[in-house]
Amino acid sequence: RMVGTEAAEKMSVNEEKDLISTLPDSVLVSIISLLPCNEGVRTCVLSNRWKTMWKHVPHLSLDQSKMLKLLIRAYLRGLYLSTRLEMAYNRRRGDQEKDFEDLDEIAKAEVLIDSVLDSHVVSLESCTIRHLPESCASGKAVMWIEKLLKQNKVKKLSMERDDTDYLGSEESLPRVLRYHGRTLDLPFKIFSGFEALELKNYFLKTSPSSNDSCQVLTTLAFRNMSVKKDAWEGILSCCLCLENLTLENVTHDNCKLMREVTINSPRLKFLRICRMQMNGFKVSAVNLEVFEIDTVVCMPKRLLTFEIPKVHLLRSRSDLKIRGQYICWVGSKLLQSRNILHTS
Numbered sequence: 392r393m394v395g396t397e398a399a400e401k402m403s404v405n406e407e408k409d410l411i412s413t414l415p416d417s418v419l420v421s422i423i424s425l426l427p428c429n430e431g432v433r434t435c436v437l438s439n440r441w442k443t444m445w446k447h448v449p450h451l452s453l454d455q456s457k458m459l460k461l462l463i464r465a466y467l468r469g470l471y472l473s474t475r476l477e478m479a480y481n482r483r484r485g486d487q488e489k490d491f492e493d494l495d496e497i498a499k500a501e502v503l504i505d506s507v508l509d510s511h512v513v514s515l516e517s518c519t520i521r522h523l524p525e526s527c528a529s530g531k532a533v534m535w536i537e538k539l540l541k542q543n544k545v546k547k548l549s550m551e552r553d554d555t556d557y558l559g560s561e562e563s564l565p566r567v568l569r570y571h572g573r574t575l576d577l578p579f580k581i582f583s584g585f586e587a588l589e590l591k592n593y594f595l596k597t598s599p600s601s602n603d604s605c606q607v608l609t610t611l612a613f614r615n616m617s618v619k620k621d622a623w624e625g626i627l628s629c630c631l632c633l634e635n636l637t638l639e640n641v642t643h644d645n646c647k648l649m650r651e652v653t654i655n656s657p658r659l660k661f662l663r664i665c666r667m668q669m670n671g672f673k674v675s676a677v678n679l680e681v682f683e684i685d686t687v688v689c690m691p692k693r694l695l696t697f698e699i700p701k702v703h704l705l706r707s708r709s710d711l712k713i714r715g716q717y718i719c720w721v722g723s724k725l726l727q728s729r730n731i732l733h734t735s
Contacts, residue, residue, distance in 0.1 A: 446510055446511050446512045446513070447512065447513050448511075449513070449514075449515060449516040449517075450515065450516055450517050450518070451507070451508075451511065451515055451517075451518045451519070452518075452519045453504055453507065453518075453519065453520045453521070453522075454521045454553075455497070455500045455501070455504065455520075455521065455522040455523050455526065455553070456500075456521070456523060456553055458500040458503050458504070459496055459499055459500055459503075462496045462499075463496045463497065463500060465496075466495065466496040466497065472524075472564065472572075473564055473565065473568055475495075475497065475525050476524065476525060476528045476564070476568045476571060476572045477528075477568060478495060478525075479497065479498075479525035479526070479528035479529040479571075480528040480529065480568070480571050482498060482529045483528065483529050483530040497523060497525045497526070498529070501526055501529065501531045504520070504522075504531075504535065505531075505535075505538075508535065508538050508539065508542075509538075511544075513544070514544040514545070514546075515539075515544055515545045515546065516546055516547065517545070517546065517547035517548070517549070517587075518539060518545045518547070518548050518549070519548075519549040519550075519551075520532075520535055520548075520549070520550050520551070521551045521553050522535075522550075522551070522552060522553060523552075523553055524552055524553075524554065524572040524573060525572070527552060527571065527572055527573055527574060527575065527593070528568070528571040528572050532550065532552070532575060533575060533576060533577060535550075536548065536550065536577065536581060537578070537581075540580065540581060540584040540585070545585060546585065546586045546587065547585065547586060547587035547588075547610075548585045548587070548588055548589070549588075549589040549591075550575075550589070550590050550591070550593075551589075551590075551591040551592060552573060552575075552591065552592040552593055553592075554573075554592050570594070573592070573593055573594050574593070574594045574595075574596060575590065575593040575594070575595050575596070576596040576597070577595065577596070577597045578597070578598075579597050579598055579599055579600045579625070579629075580600075581597070582597075582608055582611075582626055582629065582630055583606050583607065583608060583629075583630075584607075584608075585607070585608060586607050586608065586609055586610065587608070587609065587610035587611075587635075588608060588610070588611055588612070589610075589611075589612040589613075589614070590612070590613055590614070590616060591613075591614040591615055591616070592614070592615045592616070593616055593617075594616075594617045594618075595613075595616055595617070595618045595619070595622060596619055596622060597619075597622045597625070597626070598622070598625075599621065599622060599624070599625020599626065599628070599629060600625075600629070606629075606630065606631055606632045607632065608630050608632060608633065609632050609633060609634045609635065610633075610634065610635040610636075611626075611630065611633055611635070611636055611637070612635075612636075612637040612638075612639075613637070613638050613639065613641045614637070614639040614640065614641075615639065615640045615641075616640070616641045616642075617641070617642045617643070617644065617646075618641060618642075618643065618644075619643070619644060620643045620644060620650065623643065623649075624653070627653075627654060627655070627656065628655075630656075631656075631657075631658065632658060633656050633658060633659055634658055634659060634660045634661065635659075635660065635661040636654070636656070636659060636661070636662050636663070637662075637663045637665070638652075638663070638664050638665070638667060639663070639664075639665040639666055639667075640665065640666040640667065641667060642668075649667065649668070649669040649670070650669070650670050650671075651669065651670050651671035651672070651673070651694065652664075652667070652669050652671070652672050652673070652674075653673045654673070654674045654675065654676065655675045655676075656675075656676050657676070657677055657678060658678060659676040659678065659679050660678055660679060660680045660681065661679075661680065661681045662674070662676065662679055662681070662682050662683070663683040663685070664683070664684055664685070664687050665683075665684075665685040665686065665687075666685065666686050666687075667686075667687045667688070668687075668688045668689075669687070669688070669689055669690075670689070670690050671689070671690070671694035671695065672687070672689055672694070672695055672696075672697075672726070673694055673695075673696045673697075674696070674697050674698065674699060675696075675698040676698070676699055677698065677699075677700060677701065678701055679699045679701060679702050680701055680702060680703055680704065681702070681703075681704045681706075682699060682702050682704070682705050682706070682731070683705075683706045683707075684705075684706070684707045684708070684726055684731065685706075685707075685708045685709075686708065686709055687726040688726065689726050695726075697731055705731065707726075707731070709726075
C-alpha cells in the first residue's frame with residue numbers, strides 16, 4: 392500500500408511539471424511560428440521566458456480582419472464601404488496624430504500590425520499580410536512593404552487585399568474611392584528586395600527602373616491583378632533572375648484582357664498562366680522546364696509564339712466557365728496543348 396502511495400505521488404508531480412518550458416528556445420520558436428500571429432503574440436503572457444519568444448519566429452502571418460475581430464466585424468457592418476474608404480483616405484492625407492483610443496477599428500488594427508513588424512527582431516523566411524481595402528486607401532499596405540524592405544529581413548513576402556465582403560459593393564463605389572481602395576503604388580525597388588513576391592487582388596502601379604542592380608527576385612506571382620502596361624513590361628525586363636512565374640487572372644489597366652503577353656526570361660524554369668484573356672502570346676524562355684496553361688483565351692490569327700526548347704512537362708486545362716460565367720468572347724478561342732506544340 393505504501394509503495395502504491397509513493398508511486399501515485401511521483402506520478403502527480405510528473406503530471407504537474409511543465410514539460411514544454413524545458414524545451415530549447417529554438418523548438419519553442421518553431422512551435423509558436425505555427426500559430427496565427429495574434430495567437431503567437433499572446434503567448435508572451437505565459438511567463439517571462441515566453442515574453443519575447445514570438446519576436447524570434449521565422450514566419451509571420453498577419454490577418455487584419457482577425458485582429459480586434461469582434462470590433463472590426465461590428466465596424467464593417469455599421470458603416471458603408473464608401474464611408475470607410477473615405478475615412479481611410481483622409482487618414483493618409485491628415486497629419487494630425489490621434490490617440491489609439493480615438494482611432495476607428497481598422498486604424499487600430501493597422502497600428503497593431505505596425506507594432507508587430509517593428510517589434511520583430513530576427514530575419515524572416517516568410518511574411519504573409521492579408522489586409523482590408525481600407526489599408527490600401529490609407530497607404531498602410533505600401534508602408535508595410537517598404538518597412539519590411541528597409542529592415543532587409545524577409546525572403547518571401549505575400550500580400551493580399553481581402554475582398555471577400557466587397558465583390559458586390561465595389562462596382563457601386565465612386566470611381567476615385569474604388570481606385571484608392573485597390574491601388575498599390577509601389578516603388579520599383581520592391582522587385583529587387585525579396586527572393587519571392589506574391590501579390591493578390593490589386594491594381595498595381597510602379598515606375599520601372601533598371602538602376603536596381605541587386606536582383607534577387609526568383610519567384611513572382613500575380614493573382615487577380617490589374618497592372619499598368621508599361622509597369623508590366625518593365626518588371627519582366629528588369630527582373631532577370633526570375634525562375635518561377637505565375638500569372639492568374641492578370642489584366643492591363645483595369646481592362647478585361649491583356650493586349651499582348653510577351654515573356655522573355657532566359658532563367659525561367661516554371662511558368663503558369665491561368666484564367667487569362669489576351670490578344671497575343673509570345674514566350675521566349677530557353678531554360679523553361681515546366682509550362683502550365685489553365686483556361687487561357689486568345690484572339691484568333693494573332694501572334695502566338697513559343698520558344699521553349701527544354702520543356703519536359705506541359706500541362707494544359709480548359710474550362711469555358713469561371714464562377715459560372717462564360718469567359719470566351721465572340722471570335723476567340725481557348726489555347727490548348729496542340730496550339731503550343733504547333734507554335735513551339
